[in-house]
Amino acid sequence: MQRVVDLDFESWVCPVPLRDTPTVVMGHGGGGVMSGELIEHLFLPAYGAAAAAELGDSAVLSIGGTRLAFSTDSFVVKPMFFPGGSIGDLAVNGTVNDLAMSGATPLFLSTAFILQEGTELSALGRIAEAMGTAAQVAGVRLVTGDTKVVDSASGDGVYINTAGIGVIADGVDIDPRRARPGDAVLISGDIGVHGVAVMSCREGLEFGTTVESDTAPLHGLVADMIATGADLHVLRDPTRGGVAASLNEIARASAVGIDLVERDLPVPQTVRDACSLLGLDPLQVANEGKLLAIVPPESADQVLEALQAHPLGRSARRIGTCVPDHPGMVVARTGLGGTRVIGLPIGEQLPRIC
Amino acid sequence: MQRVVDLDFESWVCPVPLRDTPTVVMGHGGGGVMSGELIEHLFLPAYGAAAAAELGDSAVLSIGGTRLAFSTDSFVVKPMFFPGGSIGDLAVNGTVNDLAMSGATPLFLSTAFILQEGTELSALGRIAEAMGTAAQVAGVRLVTGDTKVVDSASGDGVYINTAGIGVIADGVDIDPRRARPGDAVLISGDIGVHGVAVMSCREGLEFGTTVESDTAPLHGLVADMIATGADLHVLRDPTRGGVAASLNEIARASAVGIDLVERDLPVPQTVRDACSLLGLDPLQVANEGKLLAIVPPESADQVLEALQAHPLGRSARRIGTCVPDHPGMVVARTGLGGTRVIGLPIGEQLPRIC
Numbered sequence: 001m002q003r004v005v006d007l008d009f010e011s012w013v014c015p016v017p018l019r020d021t022p023t024v025v026m027g028h029g030g031g032g033v034m035s036g037e038l039i040e041h042l043f044l045p046a047y048g049a050a051a052a053a054e055l056g057d058s059a060v061l062s063i064g065g066t067r068l069a070f071s072t073d074s075f076v077v078k079p080m081f082f083p084g085g086s087i088g089d090l091a092v093n094g095t096v097n098d099l100a101m102s103g104a105t106p107l108f109l110s111t112a113f114i115l116q117e118g119t120e121l122s123a124l125g126r127i128a129e130a131m132g133t134a135a136q137v138a139g140v141r142l143v144t145g146d147t148k149v150v151d152s153a154s155g156d157g158v159y160i161n162t163a164g165i166g167v168i169a170d171g172v173d174i175d176p177r178r179a180r181p182g183d184a185v186l187i188s189g190d191i192g193v194h195g196v197a198v199m200s201c202r203e204g205l206e207f208g209t210t211v212e213s214d215t216a217p218l219h220g221l222v223a224d225m226i227a228t229g230a231d232l233h234v235l236r237d238p239t240r241g242g243v244a245a246s247l248n249e250i251a252r253a254s255a256v257g258i259d260l261v262e263r264d265l266p267v268p269q270t271v272r273d274a275c276s277l278l279g280l281d282p283l284q285v286a287n288e289g290k291l292l293a294i295v296p297p298e299s300a301d302q303v304l305e306a307l308q309a310h311p312l313g314r315s316a317r318r319i320g321t322c323v324p325d326h327p328g329m330v331v332a333r334t335g336l337g338g339t340r341v342i343g344l345p346i347g348e349q350l351p352r353i354c
Numbered sequence: 355m356q357r358v359v360d361l362d363f364e365s366w367v368c369p370v371p372l373r374d375t376p377t378v379v380m381g382h383g384g385g386g387v388m389s390g391e392l393i394e395h396l397f398l399p400a401y402g403a404a405a406a407a408e409l410g411d412s413a414v415l416s417i418g419g420t421r422l423a424f425s426t427d428s429f430v431v432k433p434m435f436f437p438g439g440s441i442g443d444l445a446v447n448g449t450v451n452d453l454a455m456s457g458a459t460p461l462f463l464s465t466a467f468i469l470q471e472g473t474e475l476s477a478l479g480r481i482a483e484a485m486g487t488a489a490q491v492a493g494v495r496l497v498t499g500d501t502k503v504v505d506s507a508s509g510d511g512v513y514i515n516t517a518g519i520g521v522i523a524d525g526v527d528i529d530p531r532r533a534r535p536g537d538a539v540l541i542s543g544d545i546g547v548h549g550v551a552v553m554s555c556r557e558g559l560e561f562g563t564t565v566e567s568d569t570a571p572l573h574g575l576v577a578d579m580i581a582t583g584a585d586l587h588v589l590r591d592p593t594r595g596g597v598a599a600s601l602n603e604i605a606r607a608s609a610v611g612i613d614l615v616e617r618d619l620p621v622p623q624t625v626r627d628a629c630s631l632l633g634l635d636p637l638q639v640a641n642e643g644k645l646l647a648i649v650p651p652e653s654a655d656q657v658l659e660a661l662q663a664h665p666l667g668r669s670a671r672r673i674g675t676c677v678p679d680h681p682g683m684v685v686a687r688t689g690l691g692g693t694r695v696i697g698l699p700i701g702e703q704l705p706r707i708c
Binding site: 021022023024025026027028029030035038039042043046047048049050051052057058059061063064065066068070071072073074075076078107108110111112113114115116117118119120121122124125128129131132133135136140141142143144145146147148149150151153154155156159161163165167348351352 | 375432
């Protein structure tokens with residue numbers, strides 16, 4: 001029998017020790033510092049020459065002269081159904097959005113399930129139906145799939161992976177490394193809604209009104225922004241780790257500073273109340289239907305108008321500016337004339353939020 | 355807050371009751387009858403118009419005039435390390451092989467992890483290293499990824515999803531519906547090795563010699579077969595459900611019968627012994643480095659020679675013929691001159707084998 005891959009499995013040593021822990025902790029899945037360390041210090045060295053230089057949310061590939069975006073995401077949200085959506089909506093919209101954030105038109109999705117033995121088939125059916133509906137709304141086709149089942153002690157209902165393929169039009173060049181000093185930072189709407197919706201539901205909290213997840217496909221918004229003719233520099237959907245993680249990543253990738261004006265951040269009162277109760281920073285809470293756009297100053301108004309004209313971007317606004325100072329760092333100007341540093345979250349503020 | 359997808363989550367009823375069970379059972383992940391029912395009676399109706407007509411192992415897409423193969427697979431094998439390989443090898447080779455079975459040259463893979471809190475980082479590192487090595491051997495790049503962490507009660511070490519993209523050359527038309535009466539059925543080597551390797555290791559069984567998994571990337575074999583100029587009709591890697599499941603699916607998709615000659619089936623003695631001890635049928639045991647090829651009779655010898663000239667196909671042989679009789683059914687001629695029907699396995703003979 002031929003062994004094509006022959007490794008000395010006993011000898012693997014992590015090239016750089018990961019933050020004082022010999023085992024996986026929840027923070028490794030949080031989309032913050034620890035997630036970044038896992039990629040940089042474990043996956044990239046282990047993959048070696050086979051890895052792309054960056055293992056980002058989405059890769060841009062050139063095949064037969066066409067530029068494709070390719071993305072993957074797994075979903076383990078708990079509970080599987082929450083106000084405003086389900087794991088099924090998230091699984092479709094999440095990958096649609098990852099593709100859209102590189103300026104691609106999403107076309108095809110794969111759907112792969114890891115099911116826990118004993119999960120109600122009716123729950124699985126409702127989830128699959130949500131996926132079909134979300135795919136139709138987003139205009140993507142579910143073209144290939146896989147189902148695995150694990151015993152009841154080794155799973156938790158339904159885990160879903162979606163991978164997706166989209167096509168990037170000529171002339172579109174959206175990249176986290178393209179933010180420039182002077183660029184405007186825009187957000188398409190309210191911050192922190194998805195995370196609070198799931199947490200409230202999980203913890204049985206009530207805040208007067210029910211907070212519903214903002215899960216939605218954002219490629220329509222992106223298409224409208226591209227149609228303005230503006231040179232969009234960076235797009236990002238601030239999911240795990242929230243606006244704080246996304247802006248920090250962009251600031252580092254582009255080596256610019258980002259200045260936010262705290263009073264311009266659109267945080268709904270319900271989110272503010274919930275975050276205060278739960279000890280969370282709204283800027284670190286996941287969104288599933290919002291995007292950040294970094295655009296040249298001369299295009300800011302025009303792009304903002306395009307966002308506001310779209311049903312999903314009615315509350316869009318400008319929240320800050322890219323600056324040459326403090327490169328790699330995000331700073332918020334507070335109401336009292338002070339400033340505070342908005343750090344990249346270390347670990348997992350809200351486990352299993354998506 | 356806008357709800358883009360608004361479903362009545364309470365009303366979902368499975369259009370056709372699935373085999374006397376209201377819940378997911380291990381058999382739904384077995385690649386046999388129950389897996390097929392789940393796709394046909396649950397996923398396809400629930401996805402509705404968003405679904406491709408067949409949710410197969412691999413989809414063929416046309417983008418910008420190029421034909422792409424797109425495939426996804428999740429891996430939950432237990433244990434994660436076994437003689438001859440690990441979940442990391444399987445995750446890369448499995449998707450490489452799914453792409454290769456539509457005649458594609460595999461190019462790009464995504465890697466998505468669902469990690470159980472508490473998993474040793476050194477184990478994850480060894481798995482990732484195996485993936486990097488397997489990707490290099492297969493000539494594919496790992497271009498995008500995702501990591502989620504679930505609490506220790508909700509996972510089991512490492513689950514991996516890989517999705518992949520490959521390019522199909524002009525003139526290649528490999529499709530499970532293309533088997534024709536008279537076609538030869540070839541197999542690239544010994545049957546049942548992977549399943550027995552994992553089961554022996556899991557159950558602590560010994561059979562004199564250690565049986566090692568046959569996990570391997572098969573696109574090189576496929577390229578050599580294509581290079582013969584033969585019109586390859588169908589290719590399939592007989593993983594879950596084994597040769598029995600793959601041949602049954604082909605027989606149904608092409609509406610042909612398949613006749614096997616039992617004494618020509620290459621089942622190693624160790625596999626035979628293990629299967630007899632475990633009460634398994636070698637034809638239903640998973641392979642991870644073998645392919646079935648269905649080719650026109652006039653090309654059979656030429657393709658067989660090409661297989662045998664490749665290191666992974668040295669024991670390739672002809673095992674049967676497609677016939678006009680008993681369409682959709684696979685029949686084996688036994689040594690005693692009798693015949694037996696090789697059914698599509700119902701559920702899961704060997705849970706968590708890949």
